[in-house]
Amino acid sequence: MGSSELAEVTSRSSKVQTVLDVLYLTDLRFPGGSSSSLIEEAKAAISAGYRVGVLHCKSSSLKRDRTFHPGVRTLLEEGSMVLVRPDEPIDCAVAIVKHPTILTTGFGGRLPIRSGQNVVFVGQVPSDSDGTVYYTPSEVHQHVIDALGDPPVWHPVSPVVRSHLEDAGVPLADLDWVEVIDPEKWVVDRPGPSGGRPIIGRHGRPARNKWPDNAEDLTAAYPVDGRAVVRVLGGVDGLQDILGEGVPTSWEVHSFGHLEPEDFLRGVDFFVYFHHRDLVEAFGRTTLEALASGCVVILPPHFESLFGSACIYAEPQEVWPVVESLYGNPEKFRSISKQGLQQVRDRFSYETHIERIAALIGSPCRATGRAAPTGQLPRGLREQRTHVLVTCVGMNDVGVAETIRDLEAHRDRATGFTPIVLTTVPAPAIASYLDEDLILNAQYRLFVGSRSGILIESMESREDYGGPDSFEDYLMEKITRLRRTHQIGSVTVADLGHPDSWLVLQSASG
Numbered sequence: 001m002g003s004s005e006l007a008e009v010t011s012r013s014s015k016v017q018t019v020l021d022v023l024y025l026t027d028l029r030f031p032g033g034s035s036s037s038l039i040e041e042a043k044a045a046i047s048a049g050y051r052v053g054v055l056h057c058k059s060s061s062l063k064r065d066r067t068f069h070p071g072v073r074t075l076l077e078e079g080s081m082v083l084v085r086p087d088e089p090i091d092c093a094v095a096i097v098k099h100p101t102i103l104t105t106g107f108g109g110r111l112p113i114r115s116g117q118n119v120v121f122v123g124q125v126p127s128d129s130d131g132t133v134y135y136t137p138s139e140v141h142q143h144v145i146d147a148l149g150d151p152p153v154w155h156p157v158s159p160v161v162r163s164h165l166e167d168a169g170v171p172l173a174d175l176d177w178v179e180v181i182d183p184e185k186w187v188v189d190r191p192g193p194s195g196g197r198p199i200i201g202r203h204g205r206p207a208r209n210k211w212p213d214n215a216e217d218l219t220a221a222y223p224v225d226g227r228a229v230v231r232v233l234g235g236v237d238g239l240q241d242i243l244g245e246g247v248p249t250s251w252e253v254h255s256f257g258h259l260e261p262e263d264f265l266r267g268v269d270f271f272v273y274f275h276h277r278d279l280v281e282a283f284g285r286t287t288l289e290a291l292a293s294g295c296v297v298i299l300p301p302h303f304e305s306l307f308g309s310a311c312i313y314a315e316p317q318e319v320w321p322v323v324e325s326l327y328g329n330p331e332k333f334r335s336i337s338k339q340g341l342q343q344v345r346d347r348f349s350y351e352t353h354i355e356r357i358a359a360l361i362g363s364p365c366r367a368t369g370r371a372a373p374t375g376q377l378p379r380g381l382r383e384q385r386t387h388v389l390v391t392c393v394g395m396n397d398v399g400v401a402e403t404i405r406d407l408e409a410h411r412d413r414a415t416g417f418t419p420i421v422l423t424t425v426p427a428p429a430i431a432s433y434l435d436e437d438l439i440l441n442a443q444y445r446l447f448v449g450s451r452s453g454i455l456i457e458s459m460e461s462r463e464d465y466g467g468p469d470s471f472e473d474y475l476m477e478k479i480t481r482l483r484r485t486h487q488i489g490s491v492t493v494a495d496l497g498h499p500d501s502w503l504v505l506q507s508a509s510g
Helices: 003-015 033-047 070-077 137-148 159-165 215-221 261-266 285-292 301-310 316-327 330-347 350-361 379-383 397-411 427-431 471-486 501-508
Strands: 018-026 052-056 090-097 113-122 153-156 199-203 229-233 251-254 270-272 296-299 387-392 418-423 438-441 446-449 455-458 488-493
Touching (some): 285 301, 301 330, 397 418, 455 471
Parallel strands (some): 387 488
């Protein structure tokens, strides 16, 4: 194929765009509420016919590597949600930056995304009372413009977050973007408190600032003397200095993720959540789950502007009188429980999210199909993804196609590594065993999977090679060039049993 033909293929493919209604830019590794929020919003929009995609971008708040959240993986694997490649051309009605910490530093250039409007969903305050800074709104705002082209509107999740953004110099939406849940999946039949003693529960990430910072408040909200059973999902990390002799025998403690929240909340009468005075709690997704399951929820007074009449508000020392009173009055307990559930249905259900998406972008686009990734993306986003060279030297076309499918599956369960396949089989032969096209990229002179985005370079086999140098030198030079061009982080061999695998292993150690 000549240079003019290469340019024509690239030009045609670059004009094609994947059409979405909603594109989220977020870190798909968040282990708790951030991913749960994304999952519920996606399910709500998908149920109404909207096409939803996600672009994985690393957050500065996650210090250790993780795989994608299991719930995110489920949506991707069942095909409900589209995992967008970082270099995939996108045309979307709205692009939502789901967490400001993904853009504390810029991507270093424009993404191949054309959006009708841009939104920053803000589920975390810029800083805590102790001076811990998570992001600077004005800097994130500029980074969004650099990446997406047009300035975004910022949508706080709650009045608390809004109050921290009012003087930050970013444009705020008129209404808060509250989180949502499908309450019908959480409903529990509650005739009244369930046990011989009140059961107080709390669910939260295992962080010290998620608990009260002194023994008086801690033991008032969560009794240690046995008058109530205290059920904890999320562990008690960092409480040794307050609890002294360890976890009381009346406490039932489960590590974070040990139980499904639905199962945990079925065994809780009163959901009580108090935290460190320096922590500014933005929303409280676990509170929403507790309300949906019918627990009576007791919170500090500052949550009232968010949850209104759904909860009871008290200081820590007032928790036990409230629990004792309602435990002895099943009728009033049921009334408060039902009121909380009704508030969830009215204000925090899937319908709430569907209505706001419809208000933003109108009806679903009903689009299908995917565009081939371009192979070009900003340096900052490229550097977030480890490039792995997978050699299929000597494998037949069926084996190479199977390797490509396996790589796609592994990549989409992980943190977004970028596989590059080196093969001695011509691309057209491989494509006949794939459910996607292989499109030639003129810049790098290799092929790109039209759906998977996996890069594939073909070279001559040992049997067909007729160059001036030895085949061994030819292969080594090819690997060296790929490593240099694509900044390969690691090299692996698909078929270790092949006689030429030692050449690849030697090049990997060089």
